[in-house]
Amino acid sequence: MIRTKEARTQILRSLTLLLLLSLAGTAALADGETAPARDPKQPVDDAYTAKIKKYTTQPFFTSPLVDYLPASKNVPTPEAVLGDVAGAPGILPYAEDVYKYMRLLEKASPRVKVFSIGKTEEGREMIAVAVSSPENLKNLEENRAKLAKLADPRTIKLDDQEADRLVAQAVPVYYITGTIHSPETGAPTALMELAYRLAVDESPYIREIRDGMITLITPVVEVDGRDRMVDIYHWHLSHPKDFYPPLIYWGKYVAHDNNRDAMGVTLKLTENVLNTYVGQKAQVLHDLHESVPYLYDNTAGDGPFNAWVDPILTDEWEMIGWRNVSDMTKFGMPGVFTHGVFDTWSPGYLMFIAAMHNGISRLYETFGNGGADTLPRTLDADEYSRTWYRQNPPLPTVLWSQRDNNNYEETGLLTSLHYFNENKRLFLKNFYLKAKRSVTKPGAEGPAAYVLPADDPRASSQAELLRVLQKQAVEISRATSAFTVTLPAKKPAKGKKDKDAKDTKEKDAPPAPTTREFPAGSYIVRMDQPYSRIADALLDYQYWSPDDPQKTPYDDTGWTFGELFRVQVTRVTDPKVLDVAMERVKEIHAPSGVSAEGTIYAINNNAEPTLATLRYKLRDASIEAAEEPFESAGKKFTRGTFLLKNVSRAQLNDALSDLGLQATPISAMPSVKTHPVRAARIAFVHTWLSTQTEGWWRLALDNLGVPYDYISTQVVSKTPDLNAKYDVILFPPVGFAANPTAIINGLPSAWGNPLPWKNTPETPNLVGKNDSTDDMRPGLGWEGVANLQSFIAKGGVLLTATDTSRFALSIGLADGVSVGNAQKMKIVGSVVGTRLVDAASPIAYGYDEKLSAYCDNGPIFSLSSVSGARGFRRLGKESQTRPTGRGTADDTDFTVGRPATEAPEEPKSEIWENPLLTDEQLRNNFRVIPPANRARVIFRYADSKDLLISGLVEGGDEIAQRAAVVDVPTGNGHVVLFSINPVYRGETRGTYSLVLNTILNFDNLNAGRKLAEK
């Protein structure tokens, strides 16, 4: 027996050997997959290969896929443009050079095709490079038509068998995007070399990828930022001993947040990548980042996952991610892992375009040095520790090069591409199934549709919201006649129900469903369409439980677009809505224009941001605001209504085109009080600490056509008479909870060298149309503080939000408001409820009682009627009981031997109000702020139970009911303080007008003010 067994083993061994030998030509592994190995018949570019080896700092920081470069007679290597190999020290190509190389490849190889996919805000080109077999590239359109059918299963009537036929024939598209984050510099060279390998390498492993799929590459996503980063790097190389300036601007508007725009699609880079992804019917969008050692597949995390993604996708994340880790571990490469601390809740990331459009989103973090220097790097313990998801962690300390980074990026991508190709029928079928499940959504999880009523008074914002959906490739329809739907019964709030049940012993009948009629022309967003998922994710509500095991949300937790745009959106589960007579809408046009000839025109104020556009467009027209509501010719007009004179109907009609505003001629000025609405001269102030958060404000103002001077705190410090130039100073949030000292002191300047941010021969791209300085380090300084103080005293208006509000209050630019520290409060980028307090304030024009706003742990304001006093009251209930004594709680106490005296009641005020003063407090108290100088609260946060609209609100009691928007008259001017952030990521159109109203009514902010008696 034993002998026989041995013999059998021997036979098996030789058989295996034979098998291996016979398959050596295609290098198949026992698992049937092709092994990563060179084609021995193809020559290697020895010089290039030698340099790869030289620049790789450890033999295990590479793989058999990238430790050589195949030679080609006619196709140039990246060296042709770089002058060295990809990832060489000291070399960072501009986007233009990267494109030049890609176009050289296109010229030299029938396996490469370059497409222009649009321009950036600063006019730079974005490209996508397709690499595949010549046959696949020739049949690109034909193949795309097949993929399009899988992407929209309605075209094949949801026929699974037809889908299978297409799945068997179609060639998938895997889309890779690099360098959205400008200081993460390695991807462009890695992708240049990757394109070369895919085009040239004849190894079976690479050939299979090339023949089996289309690899699509956008080597630089943030092109404006890339060119700035390369500038900075050049400056660094020519000033090796100096500190180099931090990259304060990336794109024209925002920095790191460019990867948080996939909901609002306000940036060109998002739009261009989205159009390419959706247009090419790609299956994967794989975005490259650099921050974590050495390769972290940052696609799936430990939750909570976004509720709207298909579970099929979350499984795909794990399949591809873990296989990727496994492949690279087997190459002996340390520090490759997936999972990690990412939560995957917000759909704002660029890669999430794929997750929300039935594809597969992926993201790599590799290890970068923020440039092309080779540097010793030391990790923190939590970076090199072994965890259940990182059994093969990075090393505590290494010498790291850009080449190492490129080796990891390319190896990760090649193994991913190969695995994807091996399993492409599965992934293509999944692509179809996810699309099919999007189409069948109304009958499955629902809803059936979202309806935006035709009679929403905010037509302009409604149109903007619909345009966002259209950018997301969502189909919009319009009802051709009125219709009625059944809305589900509203469930009573949980706590309430239990309490009621106890009290009434469940006597009440269960709440009944209601119906709602929508007028003809109402917009319907059908959920039986392939991209219903993104529409649903944007329009639905989000709930992040305070008990969720995830305690550190990665980004915003709530974003409900209808709430933040202040646009009516109804979620309809009644499937009958899909049978309503409707037609597809190609372009959204909000009704605009003048109804008839007149001399005075009235435009209702519904806090549409386009009112500001109109004011700046019609500079010569006289515009007044009505301080009270009024009626004219049987029509009701709101407070803040614009009354226009000195403008012809044609002029006005022209100016109103597409603003979503309608003007009505009225026969005479109304009898209510009015004041002029002027085109204020605006200074927009930024720091040299960070420009990210204010960038969203600039974007909003630019889109609205509201002009401003963009000046830094340094300019403020050098401008003693700010009033001569400006009426309003906007000081939007600095971001990262910048502290007041940092705003005043700037960056450390007691040592080190100046940090210039200006165009020089070495840095031709730095400034663009943004700001410049010889030295970024100085801040506002105390002169700047004095200048701001004088500006306000002389009648100027300073507007601040979140951290700049904290700044203004902590240095005493406004009195009567103080900022408290949160104890347990956690509001992480959520949508919260606010309530109108003072409707007569011009800041509130066009708003009604309830307003949803974006809050991120907003500063907690407290009001005081006494200067310098901190207005903090006890959290929870104030003591309202009588002192200890005789009788019952409601009785009057006595003192033996004299008649009882009733204690006077303490004056009571609401938590958002200025506390009322007692006579005792008023007597000879020079600290008492005169009523006219006290803070005027325009909006407050809702009561605790109504605070959460979407996202996470924990410990909301601390901010509930407190002031959210306050106007503090100071000297002859005003400081307007926001605790919410009214202008954020293109998502908060509903609160823009709080800022715009302040601007337009800058010299009449006291209108309608009622003063306290004492």
Ligand SMILES: [Zn+2]
């Ligand atoms: Zn990044």
